[in-house]
Amino acid sequence: MPTVIGAKECKARLSAQPTGAYLFFGEEEHLKRVYLSRFRALVTENPEFNTTRLEVGESDPVGEIAYEMGRLPFLSEMRFLDVRGLALHRLSDKEVERFHALLADCPSDLICIFYFFECDLPFAGTIPKSQKKLKDLPVFKNLPEGVTVVNFTHPTASELFAYYDAKFKSRKVSAAREIVELFCARAKGNMTLLENESEKLVALALSGDGVLTREMIDEALPELSETMIYKLSDAVENADAARAISEYRILRTMKFEPIPLLASLARTVANLSIARGALSEMEAEKQFGIKPYRFRALKARAAKLSAASLAFCQAMVSDVDRKLKNTALDADVMLETLIVRLCTTLGGRA
Numbered sequence: 001m002p003t004v005i006g007a008k009e010c011k012a013r014l015s016a017q018p019t020g021a022y023l024f025f026g027e028e029e030h031l032k033r034v035y036l037s038r039f040r041a042l043v044t045e046n047p048e049f050n051t052t053r054l055e056v057g058e059s060d061p062v063g064e065i066a067y068e069m070g071r072l073p074f075l076s077e078m079r080f081l082d083v084r085g086l087a088l089h090r091l092s093d094k095e096v097e098r099f100h101a102l103l104a105d106c107p108s109d110l111i112c113i114f115y116f117f118e119c120d121l122p123f124a125g126t127i128p129k130s131q132k133k134l135k136d137l138p139v140f141k142n143l144p145e146g147v148t149v150v151n152f153t154h155p156t157a158s159e160l161f162a163y164y165d166a167k168f169k170s171r172k173v174s175a176a177r178e179i180v181e182l183f184c185a186r187a188k189g190n191m192t193l194l195e196n197e198s199e200k201l202v203a204l205a206l207s208g209d210g211v212l213t214r215e216m217i218d219e220a221l222p223e224l225s226e227t228m229i230y231k232l233s234d235a236v237e238n239a240d241a242a243r244a245i246s247e248y249r250i251l252r253t254m255k256f257e258p259i260p261l262l263a264s265l266a267r268t269v270a271n272l273s274i275a276r277g278a279l280s281e282m283e284a285e286k287q288f289g290i291k292p293y294r295f296r297a298l299k300a301r302a303a304k305l306s307a308a309s310l311a312f313c314q315a316m317v318s319d320v321d322r323k324l325k326n327t328a329l330d331a332d333v334m335l336e337t338l339i340v341r342l343c344t345t346l347g348g349r350a
Contacts, residue, residue: 001135002143007031010150018042019078021106022113023143025123025134026152030191032115035150036082039111045076053082061086062098069102073109081112088121088139089132096139104144119328123151128326154189157181164198168212173205175212182214186221188257197221197255221255232261233268236339237301239347244339258331262321265338269313272346276302276310309345316341 007028018039024032043050050073056064065083073079091099106112119128126133134140143149155163161177161184168175175183183201187193197220204220205212232251235244251261274288275298284290290298302310320338323329 001141002149004149004151010035019111021103022148024115024150027118028152028154032152040080043078043080046074049074050076051080056085062095079110083114089127100144103147160184171202173202173212179212183217229264236268236342239343241340241343258335266317271298272302273310275299313342313345
């Protein structure tokens with residue numbers, strides 16, 4: 001099994017011995033892109049001729065990679081190759097053998113990075129549309145010595161604070177510790193979101209007195225509010241697709257992320273299923289935290305629904321949850337389609 005390093009060790013490679021073959025995996029796409037750019041930037045001589053991005057096809061991916069790896073540098077001491085789309089789990093035994101031979105013989109003047117999106121080839125989970133895991137693939141387990149595997153994980157809370165505290169200071173923006181911590185916490189570790197919003201906040205703060213405030217954070221990254229989510233849930237419970245879509249789009253405009261919104265839809269269906277059962281108001285509150293007045297309203301709505309329709313709704317939610325976490329499909333399209341289908345089913349029109 002190959003040795004796996006993280007972002008910190010990868011940073012050390014940049015200044016030590018950057019050439020060689022790298023496999024970039026992991027959930028933190030922002031850091032992955034940052035380090036890809038840093039490695040590419042090491043090629044300073046005629047970069048337009050010595051940096052290449054290769055999207056491999058399905059017919060002969062290893063052959064395409066071999067051709068690019070075999071090219072000579074043009075008036076430069078170093079070349080850079082960024083390889084995308086290599087489906088490691090679909091390589092034949094012969095292709096795996098050729099691929100390993102290429103990696104073992106990686107030219108000394110080449111930085112070759114194989115970039116894998118987490119949604120396509122997760123580092124730890126099951127690979128979509130298969131029952132395989134990366135760690136069990138012979139192509140991964142038997143990687144040649146000298147190949148660097150990097151797993152980019154989300155930074156810890158303290159790492160995020162240190163990074164954004166330094167960033168705001170470098171941009172001449174003053175922010176109290178609790179404000180920076182709040183900013184980092186609101187994005188749930190999503191550095192892509194943090195990067196986008198930090199730039200907006202810097203501009204906003206510098207347009208005034210240069211101080212970052214709680215109000216600015218609330219506007220940029222609003223706290224997930226059950227009251228705001230309730231409007232979406234209520235629309236779905238009442239099978240009002242038009243209102244539900246409108247509420248969903250409002251929440252997305254306010255930067256609510258798809259996964260928490262999907263969780264609220266799942267909870268809506270689960271609550272209706274609970275209310276359709278034989279639980280009393282007291283039992284529903286004790287076991288599931290559903291207040292009596294809320295349970296009465298849910299029970300009235302659930303009485304009009306069949307067990308089959310609720311089971312179908314639960315299956316639809318589970319299917320979208322799986323796709324949202326394991327594919328690159330558009331989240332908003334999936335969520336809005338789900339909302340319409342839920343409302344159609346709950347309204348008895350399916």
